[in-house]
Amino acid sequence: MLNQILPPQFDNNYRGHKLALWLFILIVFLKIGISLSSIFDTYDVVRSADGIPIDTFTSGGAEAVVSVTTLLGLSQFLLASLGVLALIRYRAMIPFMYVLFLVEYLAKKWILLVKPIVRTGQSTSTYVNLLLVALLVVGVCLSVWRSSSDRIIAR
Numbered sequence: 001m002l003n004q005i006l007p008p009q010f011d012n013n014y015r016g017h018k019l020a021l022w023l024f025i026l027i028v029f030l031k032i033g034i035s036l037s038s039i040f041d042t043y044d045v046v047r048s049a050d051g052i053p054i055d056t057f058t059s060g061g062a063e064a065v066v067s068v069t070t071l072l073g074l075s076q077f078l079l080a081s082l083g084v085l086a087l088i089r090y091r092a093m094i095p096f097m098y099v100l101f102l103v104e105y106l107a108k109k110w111i112l113l114v115k116p117i118v119r120t121g122q123s124t125s126t127y128v129n130l131l132l133v134a135l136l137v138v139g140v141c142l143s144v145w146r147s148s149s150d151r152i153i154a155r
Contacts, residue, residue, distance in 0.1 A: 038073025
């Protein structure tokens with residue numbers, strides 16, 4: 001399984017289940033859309049999707065939150081761009097990208113447990129994130145799964 005996630009070379013030969021490839025396309029486009037909305041519609045994303053009461057902040061505090069969210073959106077866009085690169089040129093990298101996306105999500109959740117953000121009610125991004133993490137878990141499993149005809153049996 002580790003050889004599926006970290007193959008000796010990243011080529012364009014995808015060896016996982018075909019459904020994982022289609023899920024990966026969906027996830028990458030979702031991540032691109034989310035990141036672009038964080039970059040270009042930051043104020044509304046912070047207020048509505050993230051549920052942060054930015055209207056109660058001082059103007060300097062609100063500007064800082066908007067700036068940090070925009071920078072986070074840029075880093076999310078760059079990470080999703082690596083997913084596009086994997087789809088176009090290095091498909092053997094797709095299982096690794098699934099793991100990278102999943103680790104990134106879980107690390108952010110852990111950080112938010114340690115350093116929580118005050119929110120007004122439940123944010124709408126909760127449901128999107130739950131869908132994304134479910135797709136990521138299924139995608140990781142399918143991307144490293146091989147049919148019995150593809151497996152090499154050691155004797």
